[in-house]
Amino acid sequence: MKFFRKHLVIFTGAFIGLAGVILALAGNPSNMGFCMACFLRDTAGSLKLHSAEALQYARPEIIGLVLGSFLLSLVRREFKPRGGSSPILRLLMGAILMISALVFLGCPLRMVLRMSAGDISAYFGFIGFVLGVIIGTFFLRRGFSLNRSYKQSVANGIAMPSMQIVMLILLLALPNLLAFSEKGPGAAHANIFLSLSMALVVGMLTQQSSICQAGGIRDIVLLRDFHLFWGGLAIYLIALLGNVITHQFKIVSFGPIAHGDTLWNILSMVVVGLAAVLLGGCPLRQLTLSGTGDTDAGITVIGMLLGAAFAHNLGLASAPNKVVEGVIEGGPTTAGKIAVIIGLLLLIGIGFIHIRRPQKTK
Amino acid sequence: MLSDKNQKIIDETMNIKTIDARGLSCPQPTLLFQELIAEGQFPCSILVDSGIQHENILRLANKSKCRIDERSEEDGYRLIITRQ
Numbered sequence: 001m002k003f004f005r006k007h008l009v010i011f012t013g014a015f016i017g018l019a020g021v022i023l024a025l026a027g028n029p030s031n032m033g034f035c036m037a038c039f040l041r042d043t044a045g046s047l048k049l050h051s052a053e054a055l056q057y058a059r060p061e062i063i064g065l066v067l068g069s070f071l072l073s074l075v076r077r078e079f080k081p082r083g084g085s086s087p088i089l090r091l092l093m094g095a096i097l098m099i100s101a102l103v104f105l106g107c108p109l110r111m112v113l114r115m116s117a118g119d120i121s122a123y124f125g126f127i128g129f130v131l132g133v134i135i136g137t138f139f140l141r142r143g144f145s146l147n148r149s150y151k152q153s154v155a156n157g158i159a160m161p162s163m164q165i166v167m168l169i170l171l172l173a174l175p176n177l178l179a180f181s182e183k184g185p186g187a188a189h190a191n192i193f194l195s196l197s198m199a200l201v202v203g204m205l206t207q208q209s210s211i212c213q214a215g216g217i218r219d220i221v222l223l224r225d226f227h228l229f230w231g232g233l234a235i236y237l238i239a240l241l242g243n244v245i246t247h248q249f250k251i252v253s254f255g256p257i258a259h260g261d262t263l264w265n266i267l268s269m270v271v272v273g274l275a276a277v278l279l280g281g282c283p284l285r286q287l288t289l290s291g292t293g294d295t296d297a298g299i300t301v302i303g304m305l306l307g308a309a310f311a312h313n314l315g316l317a318s319a320p321n322k323v324v325e326g327v328i329e330g331g332p333t334t335a336g337k338i339a340v341i342i343g344l345l346l347l348i349g350i351g352f353i354h355i356r357r358p359q360k361t362k
Numbered sequence: 363m364l365s366d367k368n369q370k371i372i373d374e375t376m377n378i379k380t381i382d383a384r385g386l387s388c389p390q391p392t393l394l395f396q397e398l399i400a401e402g403q404f405p406c407s408i409l410v411d412s413g414i415q416h417e418n419i420l421r422l423a424n425k426s427k428c429r430i431d432e433r434s435e436e437d438g439y440r441l442i443i444t445r446q
Contacts, residue, residue: 280387
């Protein structure tokens with residue numbers, strides 16, 4: 001039990017990698033067994049926050065993740081309603097992170113799952129992600145802080161888990177109120193109960209282990225600490241093994257539901273990496289925290305939901321590359337590229353406004 | 363359990379630098395702890411939320427060969443750091 005506790009982050013990574021492979025095999029879109037960005041986008045679509053018909057499905061993975069974290073934090077008396085740390089900035093940064101993730105076509109977790117399936121474009125995304133995290137550490141070393149959070153009422157703390165319960169009720173009992181894609185990625189989904197149960201376990205494991213893709217790179221750069229990185233590596237290695245065994249592994253320049261525009265794969269993930277560091281965690285971490293009563297993370301999740309809606313309403317999201325009669329179609333849009341640059345500038349501005357000292361600490 | 367105000371009076375009397383890292387986002391508490399031990403003024407103390415921040419600091423303290431005495435507080439822990 002002590003061994004399990006000590007290496008929990010590795011077990012968590014391994015389970016997430018496994019869940020990614022299994023859910024993709026069981027009906028989720030290719031290389032998208034578990035993707036926070038894509039699934040929040042699909043959930044936004046199901047709520048008709050955007051009208052991209054191919055991207056509408058209230059993903060049980062999001063619901064399960066938050067509720068798994070919520071339930072275990074209650075059982076272990078680790079549920080702590082708190083908030084008040086620059087909420088509106090977190091909403092904005094969540095939206096920026098999401099928009100840029102949808103230019104790349106994946107969150108940091110999907111980036112790793114795509115890498116494990118042989119998608120070369122995701123490796124370029126990883127380079128951008130690492131660069132973004134490094135830029136984030138520039139601000140952290142200079143005392144960047146979005147300021148303290150404080151104890152909040154229980155009502156505040158249970159708001160996000162309650163919203164997820166409402167989504168679950170809608171999905172299971174009142175589906176006519178939601179939109180469901182009939183084709184495209186939104187129509188590709190595993191059995192609701194399989195998704196929900198795997199996500200509940202992921203939520204519990206991530207709540208205990210605090211696994212975080214951005215944190216993994218950040219802690220190596222800042223603290224020479226590899227603890228979280230081993231978790232990320234476990235996701236990659238187990239998913240890679242799973243993909244090879246299940247014949248989902250194929251080395252391609254861009255995988256399914258991805259594009260091969262190297263520059264924008266890198267730049268968009270620079271913004272995702274930077275946003276994740278300034279927010280204190282990647283999208284998976286934000287969703288996990290929102291289940292434990294962290295209302296700042298909850299607002300970040302709402303920001304991500306809004307960002308997903310804007311991404312599709314304003315044509316910011318990339319279209320996956322498709323080869324049609326020998327011609328490659330799709331890729332990032334001009335509006336999306338502009339949004340990535342604006343997002344980067346906004347994050348840098350927020351970074352400089354919130355540092356405590358111009359010189360870095362050793 | 364001492365109130366924050368009384369604890370502050372004790373810290374100031376005994377010249378113990380105390381940093382309040384409660385309510386801060388990852389990895390700020392760990393960075394503040396790193397700064398605290400780099401300053402080299404022992405004993406010092408840091409207030410930290412229970413959970414992952416507490417675990418991270420204990421892990422870093424182990425690597426930095428500091429001795430930590432911890433005291434449960436109402437909303438977290440007070441970690442008193444001395445050089446090993």
